[in-house]
Amino acid sequence: MHPEPLTEPCVNLSIYTALVVQPWVSKKSPDSLSSSNPRFELLSGAGIFTSACGIIWFQGGTLVAEPVHSLVHRDIWKPSGATFQARRDRQNVEFLASTDNWSRPVNFYIGPDGALYVIDYYRKVIEHPEWTSREVGESKDIYDGKDLGRIYRVMPAEEKSAPSPRPRLSQASDEELVSYLEKPNIWWRRTAQRLLVDRQSARAVEPLKKLAVSSKFPLRRLHALWTLDGLANWMQL
Numbered sequence: 001m002h003p004e005p006l007t008e009p010c011v012n013l014s015i016y017t018a019l020v021v022q023p024w025v026s027k028k029s030p031d032s033l034s035s036s037n038p039r040f041e042l043l044s045g046a047g048i049f050t051s052a053c054g055i056i057w058f059q060g061g062t063l064v065a066e067p068v069h070s071l072v073h074r075d076i077w078k079p080s081g082a083t084f085q086a087r088r089d090r091q092n093v094e095f096l097a098s099t100d101n102w103s104r105p106v107n108f109y110i111g112p113d114g115a116l117y118v119i120d121y122y123r124k125v126i127e128h129p130e131w132t133s134r135e136v137g138e139s140k141d142i143y144d145g146k147d148l149g150r151i152y153r154v155m156p157a158e159e160k161s162a163p164s165p166r167p168r169l170s171q172a173s174d175e176e177l178v179s180y181l182e183k184p185n186i187w188w189r190r191t192a193q194r195l196l197v198d199r200q201s202a203r204a205v206e207p208l209k210k211l212a213v214s215s216k217f218p219l220r221r222l223h224a225l226w227t228l229d230g231l232a233n234w235m236q237l
Contacts, residue, residue: 017069018097054107058116062086063095065118067104067126072096072118102145111153112187113164120150169195178207181223182215189223197230205231 054065061076074095075086089095096105096118104121111117124144125136136142169177169191180192196204205228212224 015066015069015071015073016092016094016097017071018094018099019070019101020099054105054119056108056110056116058108058110061089063108063116065105065107067106067121070098070101070103070105072105102148103150110185110187112167112185112191114155114185116154118152118154120152121145122148122150167191174199174201174204175207178204178211178224178227181208181211181227182217182220189220193223193227193230196227200231 056063061074064073064075066073071094074089076089077084077086102122102124104123104126105118106121107119109117109119122145125132125142127136130137132142167188169180169188172180172192172195174196177192177196180188183189196208208224208228208231212221212228215221215224
């Protein structure tokens with residue numbers, strides 16, 4: 001299978017759900033939720049989502065939350081000239097596909113421990129009342145599961161899953177916060193940047209300037225520049 005280019009509409013991007021047919025599925029398409037008949041509705045074009053709610057970059061690719069079909073889709077990105085090409089991480093299978101039709105992955109976060117946290121909204125119905133039938137919209141079922149949300153912590157199998165020490169970046173010095181911009185984990189970089197911008201400290205300017213020109217990693221240099229930009233009067237500090 002050829003990779004699907006991000007520069008062209010992905011109208012035929014298949015998804016593979018693990019759900020079984022539910023009673024409310026139309027009788028006209030009884031197999032519409034069958035894993036043997038993948039849907040073609042995950043992406044209708046580059047950057048255009050249907051029922052997908054969340055997307056995140058994680059370890060060389062993107063993860064897309066698809067709450068209607070209770071799954072998480074993963075693509076791996078590879079450079080292709082001035083752009084990229086994306087391909088399914090594994091053929092004919094999703095990163096996560098639940099058999100529980102109440103499972104509703106909607107978003108992701110990367111934690112300070114480097115783990116991926118999957119937010120499961122967990123509802124019987126995942127639709128706005130405006131777009132449902134009157135019967136469903138007026139039913140109490142539309143609120144079922146409102147107290148049953150879940151958070152999944154995803155780590156590589158070979159890594160130890162013991163909780164890491166609780167970070168206390170609010171107690172770090174300006175110089176320490178600048179050094180955290182070198183970390184590969186985006187949680188540390190974003191949190192350090194937010195605190196530095198909040199502090200508006202003159203002590204952070206020189207370390208940021210040094211990082212912006214000396215770091216071996218382009219992304220870290222860029223993050224240092226954007227942090228400097230967040231210091232309103234950094235040229236006078």
